Amino acid sequence: MTRPPGAEPGGSARPAGRSTAHRAVQRQAWSVGLATGAYGVSFGALSVASGLDVWQTVALSALMFTGGSQFAFVGVIGAGGTGVAAIATATLLGIRNGLYGLQVSEFLGVRRGQRALAAQLTIDESTAVAIAQDHDHPRRIGFWHTGIAVYLFWNLFTLIGAVVGNALGDPRRWGLDGAAAAAFVALLWPRLRSRDAGATAALAVIVTVLVVPQAPAGIPVLVAALAALVVGLWPRRQAPREATPS
Amino acid sequence: MTLWMAVLAACALAFLTKWLGHLVPAAWLSGVRTRRMTSLLPVALLAALVVVQTLGGPAGTLVVDARLVAVAVAVIALVLRAPFILVVVLGALVAAGLRALGWS
Numbered sequence: 568m569t570r571p572p573g574a575e576p577g578g579s580a581r582p583a584g585r586s587t588a589h590r591a592v593q594r595q596a597w598s599v600g601l602a603t604g605a606y607g608v609s610f611g612a613l614s615v616a617s618g619l620d621v622w623q624t625v626a627l628s629a630l631m632f633t634g635g636s637q638f639a640f641v642g643v644i645g646a647g648g649t650g651v652a653a654i655a656t657a658t659l660l661g662i663r664n665g666l667y668g669l670q671v672s673e674f675l676g677v678r679r680g681q682r683a684l685a686a687q688l689t690i691d692e693s694t695a696v697a698i699a700q701d702h703d704h705p706r707r708i709g710f711w712h713t714g715i716a717v718y719l720f721w722n723l724f725t726l727i728g729a730v731v732g733n734a735l736g737d738p739r740r741w742g743l744d745g746a747a748a749a750a751f752v753a754l755l756w757p758r759l760r761s762r763d764a765g766a767t768a769a770l771a772v773i774v775t776v777l778v779v780p781q782a783p784a785g786i787p788v789l790v791a792a793l794a795a796l797v798v799g800l801w802p803r804r805q806a807p808r809e810a811t812p813s
Numbered sequence: 814m815t816l817w818m819a820v821l822a823a824c825a826l827a828f829l830t831k832w833l834g835h836l837v838p839a840a841w842l843s844g845v846r847t848r849r850m851t852s853l854l855p856v857a858l859l860a861a862l863v864v865v866q867t868l869g870g871p872a873g874t875l876v877v878d879a880r881l882v883a884v885a886v887a888v889i890a891l892v893l894r895a896p897f898i899l900v901v902v903l904g905a906l907v908a909a910g911l912r913a914l915g916w917s
Contacts, residue, residue: 602896609901623820630824633831635855640823642862646869650819658826660858666851668834669841677835686832745883745908746901748866752884753900755859756891767853771860779865780873791861792854799850 592705596696596712603634603692604720606750610637611728613747616738617645621729628725632718633690635754636661639788642747648785656788667694671710674703688714763798770794879911 607628614624619641627637636657643653668689674697677685693714700706735741758764771794778787867884870876883904890900 602898606898606901609898619816619820623816626820627824630821631827633827635859636823636827639858639862640820642866644816644819646865647871650814650816650822654819654823654826656858656862657823658830660855661827661830662851663855664827665830665834666848668831669837672835682835683832686835687828689831689834740909740912742879742883742905742907742909742912744866745880746905748863748880748884749887749904750897750901751859751863751866752887752904753891753897755856755863756888758856758859763849763853764856767856768860771857772864775861775864776868776875779869779875782873784865784869784873788858788861788865791864792857794860795850795853795857799846799853 589705589708592696592700592708593712596709597716599692599696599713600716600720603717604722604724606634607721607724608728608731609746609750610634610641610721611725611730612732612735613638613645613728613738613743613750614641614725615729615732616735616743616747617641619644621726621733624729625722625726628722631657631661632687632721633661633664634721635691638747638750638754642751643785643788645747646784648783652783652785652789656785659789659792663691664689667691670694671697671706674706675710676703676707685710685714688718690714690717692717767794767798770797879908879916882911883907 610628611624614627614637615621619627624641627640631637631640639660640653640657643656644650648656668686671685671689671694675685688711693710696713697706697710700709732738732743735743738744755768759768771791774791774794775787778790782790863884867880868875868877886907887900887904890903895903
């Protein structure tokens with residue numbers, strides 16, 4: 568592939584190794600952006616199937632811009648939950664973005680005017696690509712390029728999904744309820760690496776099954792959040808003594 | 814509360830959460846237990862949402878239908894390292910396919 572003229576202003580003046588490394592970060596950022604953005608199609612389609620209109624769906628992707636919370640919001644609404652339950656679930660699920668903000672603000676070094684933009688782009692993907700780099704400069708490149716790439720593709724594909732979903736008609740006929748369940752499994756899956764996480768998920772499943780017949784829609788998910796509290800406060804088992812050389 | 818109000822309130826809270834993370838000193842949330850709980854919170858919520866989306870029926874009932882098979886196929890796809898979008902599409906195809914065959 569030939570590089571278009573002027574694609575990299577001042578490229579030859581920089582040390583070759585460094586600019587190659589920066590291009591690698593950018594490539595990683597934009598491929599993550601495209602891959603993540605593509606599943607905006609499923610969010611758009613599921614959102615209109617849950618009873619939101621196209622503009623409410625577009626607003627969620629543009630303004631909320633954090634996939635897990637968006638899926639949760641439309642999931643609770645689609646299951647017949649109240650607006651308050653949907654807001655609470657989406658907000659609890661978005662707390663991790665605040666923790667990402669703590670981490671990335673240490674190396675981003677943004678000026679006051681950029682802080683709101685940096686905050687809006689603080690999501691799983693931009694944080695993951697950024698903290699995977701070795702130094703602050705590539706970390707900043709990783710954060711901004713991934714954040715912007717995901718934002719562009721996520722919003723574009725959300726609109727496509729919402730318009731197509733709207734035209735489909737009965738969501739059950741097209742298996743969109745099966746797609747929603749599969750989407751939550753796929754969002755959960757990469758977080759199940761530790762034993763704590765497995766225990767939390769199992770406890771949350773049991774609590775939800777028990778609470779669903781007793782409580783209005785939307786509430787069981789909030790009650791299940793207590794599983795994180797219980798496992799998080801559980802005294803952690805000490806590492807076995809035999810394993811440490813005495 | 815209208816649906817639009819809920820959408821905008823949830824968006825505002827999502828932004829506020831991100832923004833506060835950029836503002837507060839990192840030391841505020843450095844406790845081991847706090848970090849454990851906040852990292853486990855998405856796991857609990859997503860696991861509960863899987864249950865509600867898979868088994869939730871009308872008016873607080875639990876229903877076994879095509880969605881459960883869709884989830885089983887999704888798990889197999891994830892074990893085989895399928896990407897997110899493929900897992901979601903498989904979920905839709907399985908549920909739609911089973912219904913076309915006349916099973917719930």
